[in-house]
Amino acid sequence: MINRKIVMEHDKKIALVAHDNKKRDLVEWAKFNRDLLAHHDVYATGTTGEILENELGFAITKLQSGPLGGDQQVGAKIADNEIDFLIFFWDPLEPMPHDPDVKALLRMAVVWNIPIACNRASADFMISSPLMDGEYDRLVPDYDGYRTRKIEMGGEAYQEAGKEAEQEASEEADQEAGEEANQEAGEEADQKGTDSDEDSVE
Amino acid sequence: MINRKIVMEHDKKIALVAHDNKKRDLVEWAKFNRDLLAHHDVYATGTTGEILENELGFAITKLQSGPLGGDQQVGAKIADNEIDFLIFFWDPLEPMPHDPDVKALLRMAVVWNIPIACNRASADFMISSPLMDGEYDRLVPDYDGYRTRKIEMGGEAYQEAGKEAEQEASEEADQEAGEEANQEAGEEADQKGTDSDEDSVE
Amino acid sequence: MINRKIVMEHDKKIALVAHDNKKRDLVEWAKFNRDLLAHHDVYATGTTGEILENELGFAITKLQSGPLGGDQQVGAKIADNEIDFLIFFWDPLEPMPHDPDVKALLRMAVVWNIPIACNRASADFMISSPLMDGEYDRLVPDYDGYRTRKIEMGGEAYQEAGKEAEQEASEEADQEAGEEANQEAGEEADQKGTDSDEDSVE
Amino acid sequence: MINRKIVMEHDKKIALVAHDNKKRDLVEWAKFNRDLLAHHDVYATGTTGEILENELGFAITKLQSGPLGGDQQVGAKIADNEIDFLIFFWDPLEPMPHDPDVKALLRMAVVWNIPIACNRASADFMISSPLMDGEYDRLVPDYDGYRTRKIEMGGEAYQEAGKEAEQEASEEADQEAGEEANQEAGEEADQKGTDSDEDSVE
Amino acid sequence: MINRKIVMEHDKKIALVAHDNKKRDLVEWAKFNRDLLAHHDVYATGTTGEILENELGFAITKLQSGPLGGDQQVGAKIADNEIDFLIFFWDPLEPMPHDPDVKALLRMAVVWNIPIACNRASADFMISSPLMDGEYDRLVPDYDGYRTRKIEMGGEAYQEAGKEAEQEASEEADQEAGEEANQEAGEEADQKGTDSDEDSVE
């Protein structure tokens, strides 16, 4: 499968989500990293958004509470490339009424290959990465094969010819297969060779 | 719990979603009911949207394929009151990679109390209702109690005073508890007494 | 896949199920629509049945509480064509110990294509439909293909020749593929063209 | 919680269920134990029933295929005390479209405390038990407390006084708390002290 | 698929696991069967282990609490053939935060075909079996086919030649297909013909 690249710009669109028992953890973490977060566009669901805005002192785009649709709003924005970084402290020790939404949101982050931190250690490792400071080309599988799959419609199969539609979410992904990837993630990252996202063609 | 009312206007915002093995069912149903659907705003996910636009001959707002985020886009629009009617023919005989998204979308329709048809019989009963022709006040629980719940933040609990935020999804819901409901669903419905949505106060 | 038709008679076999936080909603709805419900055969699970019988004043077939098997009793009756209409107000905001039973019951309603209302808005649209007053031929896929699939039994595959068994649930489904469907759902429905259930042959 | 006792008679009502990849295992096992099974009432779902009847040579009550409702039929019969022994070889290496039905059936067997064997080793241990030859009093929690719980109905709580209903499934369970249990499971079992089901009162 | 045999020795490695509402049940059962359990190696998770050690008076290998990893520790030991008998009283009437762990543990017991009792009736039937007294050859599918499946690695498929690795868990399983199984489960079992585990070749 060919991978496309979607550029994550220097100023990222970061969603912060936390279940009730994890809100304190998230707020502590966000306050500690306030200056790192300040120049990004920050989104948060429900009460988390209220608390963070108070504690951090800058504007946050507030979404619905998770059980009322917030998780799906974040997921939709990931599919629309309007959110490209997810800090999601879900609670592993409490059954959730919106458990499917939680799983669906994790799925979305994985489908679109955005960085996702499910706990504080992951968030610490990610936010301290030099990749936070520069652009990062994230690889996203070219799902056009899936979109143009043949559908059985009762005898006659349906398949579009010359399908070009539905590429909204990958508008920025114009690199072609075979083209030389050119990710510059800052000096430290290069030394470490984290630039693993070379173009993939099958 | 106090219920709020959200007006469903004469022209509804209808989402049509179908898994691959159910696409033929949905297309047959939509073609049969083409004229009924034409004056509404119609949304559809992935390939379903392509096929329906071809078959019905009017414009459809096309969203992502379900496994790539389409279900969550529909769910988010329900939470934002941008979709208020869901025809969702999911496949009960095939395991789905995005099973949590499917469950999450069903949840969202139930949370916000929009009409949802999961199969053709349900869709037939709904579309033939006289309520399709008029306005319908759907009852939605006033979730402000949930939104202003106390959060334990490590000793000091957090709770907003005079919380007014996060009512985006219920902007149109300005009826007050105790106010007289005034649903007019057309002659047939009244005769049948379907006007069950009187205001509920606890 | 060929669809069979199963006649839903004028007097329907309606199951009413509601989780604890939704029982009040269901009772309000049922009282409002008491006269519409009275001539049908009504089933209800657990405590819901007790309450409804008191409030509605007519006899109700009472099944087990959901977590103790009531959902599966309803599902079994759907498979046996002993229930053909389901009002199921499940709770989207509370984790349920019998969550799989809830999902399984939804599945059963979809597999056998009976009208199912998961919330009050759906129930309002359905009960006000003119299809409630007449017969309705619901389409059910002819699952014989599935039933006679080849099973690998360690080398020798097993498949019945001339399989006629297991058609209990579709006894009433004697229309043949190609035969002209003849659904009469009342004047309003016809005008609206809801008679979408023409015979489907693949 | 007080436990009631439900007598499992010498001739048990045994359900045999197997997913496709496990049917061969189940058939081998049933043929090997044919004589042990012959005097019981045997139920089986879908194709499994067809195959077993051919291979074993005695009549079997055949239920729906699992994905079409068979699992829920078995579950309902467990709740109705019409099945009291379950051999269920589900497939741990294949995603199932009716996964919730599978989980729901397991739940039912646990709720009503009937012997359940999920694989061949468990079935071997169970069928070779001397308890198969005699009566066995299985303990079932007295769920009346659950059935008469208080339901919030919008201000006025609902609770029945002197609730006696819904004891269909435990009709045979007339032993009182404090009464001396009197389980005779055959000589071998007694020697081993498996008669652990003394009456439990809290 | 060829089945291998793994010998369960006279002294078995038994894990006892119970959710909070089922701990009393498990303890009662274990005390009643204390002498039967004493000569086996007994493992238990979390608090269950503490209580059992006090009540039974012999040493028990204690693992983590279930939600903190105990279920996965038991599952891992099953895969490593360090546990070969599971008594697992899970709670069918309470949503569990570690529901996936519970399901995963059940899966593991089925994958590796160890006797598993999910409730007291099952445990009674199993522990009273004469197979508890002797060796028992449990059949385990030879998963080498799965392990050496072809993996698509972007054009060039990957498959090992002469794969011998990863047989740790089946080290004791050296019987070859075609070899005569020789299970001796004691007199009672033989008379009953429970020796159903003859070698299976496809």
Add this chain to the structure above:
Amino acid sequence: MINRKIVMEHDKKIALVAHDNKKRDLVEWAKFNRDLLAHHDVYATGTTGEILENELGFAITKLQSGPLGGDQQVGAKIADNEIDFLIFFWDPLEPMPHDPDVKALLRMAVVWNIPIACNRASADFMISSPLMDGEYDRLVPDYDGYRTRKIEMGGEAYQEAGKEAEQEASEEADQEAGEEANQEAGEEADQKGTDSDEDSVE
């Protein structure tokens, strides 16, 4: 809740897990970061382990295939503090037979707060972090409160006095609440202020 600290040493214990459709992604990533990985202890499940050992040229501890128990082996090692870093490329577009194991493994990583990367972007951000080069004190809630919770045992509640057991997994966590955390994650991290893991006391 008091947090304990568990030191992640310079040489970490990293598990690499990938579903079939993601194995190519993982291998590409691991080869690109070969030198960074080489000095750590690397674990991998099933075929992934075979491939990686070939491609990377250093020894890898190989565990079971995921569906056969590998995920639970990794989860158990996390609970035992034998794995403290997880790269887990699960497949969001394919239903998995061992879906509960997948969810359970994610849960375990979150419960014990180890860094976990679910896709390539997350892995890139983590591996390029300066925290990879030094020690990192990960915060883990002190679960003793959970372990010593009161269990209802039928009248008499059970609770240990002076509970000291079950601290195997947190042996290295001897810092006391209130003690000054002293995390040194290298120069770059300090400048960025990622050292957010100060001791937390409630």
